[in-house]
Amino acid sequence: MIEGIRYTFDVAGLYNGLFVMSDRQTGSVWTHYDGSILNGPLAGAGLSLELKPIVHISWSEWKEAYPETTVLDWYPEYEARYRNIEPGRAGLGPQFQATVLNWDDRLPQNELVLGVNQGVEFRAYVLAEFGSGLQVLEDELGGTAIAVFLEPDITFGLAFLSSIDGEPLEFVVEGGQIVDSGGSIWDISGKATSGPHAGSQLEFVTSFVTEWYGWAAYHPQTSIFGR
Amino acid sequence: MEDNSASKADAATEGSASFPRPAATESPAELPLPSATQESGASVQTIFDPDGLSIGPGSGFVVLDNPAVIPGEQATWLAPDELVLGVTVGDEARAYPISQMAYHHIANDQIGGEPYLVTY
Numbered sequence: 001m002i003e004g005i006r007y008t009f010d011v012a013g014l015y016n017g018l019f020v021m022s023d024r025q026t027g028s029v030w031t032h033y034d035g036s037i038l039n040g041p042l043a044g045a046g047l048s049l050e051l052k053p054i055v056h057i058s059w060s061e062w063k064e065a066y067p068e069t070t071v072l073d074w075y076p077e078y079e080a081r082y083r084n085i086e087p088g089r090a091g092l093g094p095q096f097q098a099t100v101l102n103w104d105d106r107l108p109q110n111e112l113v114l115g116v117n118q119g120v121e122f123r124a125y126v127l128a129e130f131g132s133g134l135q136v137l138e139d140e141l142g143g144t145a146i147a148v149f150l151e152p153d154i155t156f157g158l159a160f161l162s163s164i165d166g167e168p169l170e171f172v173v174e175g176g177q178i179v180d181s182g183g184s185i186w187d188i189s190g191k192a193t194s195g196p197h198a199g200s201q202l203e204f205v206t207s208f209v210t211e212w213y214g215w216a217a218y219h220p221q222t223s224i225f226g227r
Numbered sequence: 228m229e230d231n232s233a234s235k236a237d238a239a240t241e242g243s244a245s246f247p248r249p250a251a252t253e254s255p256a257e258l259p260l261p262s263a264t265q266e267s268g269a270s271v272q273t274i275f276d277p278d279g280l281s282i283g284p285g286s287g288f289v290v291l292d293n294p295a296v297i298p299g300e301q302a303t304w305l306a307p308d309e310l311v312l313g314v315t316v317g318d319e320a321r322a323y324p325i326s327q328m329a330y331h332h333i334a335n336d337q338i339g340g341e342p343y344l345v346t347y
Contacts, residue, residue, distance in 0.1 A: 006342050008335040011288045013280045019332055020280065021346065029280065032332070032346040038275040049344065054314050059322065060307035063299050066320035069313070071302045072327055072334070073295035081330040085310065099281055155310060189315045 002047050017092075017100035017217045033218055034117065034206060053189055056087075056209040058154045065188055087155060088112040092213060104216035106224060114150065114157030115215040115222070117206040118142040122222035124215055127152040129226065134188075136171040136178055138162060139225070146205050147171050149178065149188060157209050160190045160202035290333040296321060312347060314338060323347070 001007070005025065012022035012029050020038060021030045028040030035049030055062065063069060090110050107113070113124040121142035130137075130152050137148040147162035147169070162169050169180040178186040184195030190202035216222060299322065305311075311322040316339035323334060328347035336343050 001342050007344075008292065009333050009344055009346075010290055011332050015275075015280045021333060029275075035344075039277060039280075043275075052314060052316070052343070054312050054345070056325075057311060057313055058307065059302075059305045059309045059311050059324070062311055062313045062320075062322050066313070066315065066322075067299070069299040069320040069322050070296040071299045071305070071311070071322045072291075072324060073297050074302075074304060075295075075327070078289060078327070078330060082326045083329070085325045085329045087310065087325070095281070099279060101279065189313075191315070 002049065007049075014096060014099045016102070017096050018214050031218065033210075033214070051204065051206050053158050053160075053204045054208060055156060055158065055188055057151075057156045057188070061151075061154050061156070087209070088211065100213065100217050102217045102220050103213070104220065106216070106227075107212040109211065109213040111212040112155060112209060113212050113215055113224075114148065114159070114207055115210050115219070116141060116146070116148065116159045117219065118144055118146065119206075122215075122219040123225055124212065124222050125150065125157065125225045127155065127157065127209070134173050134176060134178065136173055137225075138170070141205070144205075147202070148207075149190070151188075155209050156188065157207065158188065158190065159205040159207035161205060162202075164197060164200050164202060288330060288332050290335065291331045292335045294334050294336060312345060314343070314345065316341065316343070 007023040007025050009021040009023055009030070012020045014020070015038065019032060021032050022028065023030065026041045028042040029038045030036065031038060035051055037043045037047060088110055090108065092109055107126065112127045114127065116123050116125065118141040123141055125148060127150070130150050132153055134151045137150060139146050139148055145162045145168065146159050148157065148159045150157045162171065171178055171180050171186070180186065180197070182196050184192045184197035186192050186202070190204065192198050192200045305324060310325040312325065312328060313320065313322050319339045321338055323345055325347060328334070328345070332347060334345040336345055
């Protein structure tokens, strides 16, 4: 929804290595990556979808964090098209390859990264370069202090501003939980579940786990953490 | 665009939701996400070449509109290590198994009474 209008989407095709979407209301073409408009009647108006954090994680970990979760039902009619996906597995379909506009050989094509887009600066965090278990990385991107939540084993990663209402926060992981120096406990979606900040939500910084080739194709200017 | 390659079109989320953003007053402080907006003016948009848009044979993806959801405990077919996309809106949490989303790619859904687009 943008400015009171709800847009609904279909698959438009492939562009620059990724599938792109078209909205049914205007036929404009959008990235599925960050909800921005590539082409069509809405292009150039500075519109984009507001992004929410989406957690890329194993079912068991998600259910443990959110026992009351609902889940997409199984559609038997599409069962033949469902298959196990191995994000990060080497290889890219030739039809995807043919559309990529910018190859970046700094990392293997299918390397899993947390791509973080702060607005003016882009950075990739290579999941495999971080240790096991949940961790919080303090970093600065585009002059803004951010906290990067990572758990490479379950392909989880998200970034948030590391402050709340202007108050800087410092995070550590204790007993498998993210805790700030004031004693609040934060869940993996950046919401405080207990402590002085209980109920507060950290401001999301656009970020998602993705394969390197797509991140680099859309954001050639990206840096890579630690390099 | 068969599904084995579809898996490479990775994640992301999108939401949307009541975002009565006055086009004129784009105060970054009020926007959770400066991202796409600034970018659309620069790189991505200007490089778009409609000839570069392709739809491979055998696509025929079926996107989901207001998909059926069930309580997590009833999804007995899901293996513990199966990857899902997880979203929370207020007190509501919802998971979308990647094995399904890599085919559908798009779910035009509602979570917590608000419209959300979930993509993979």
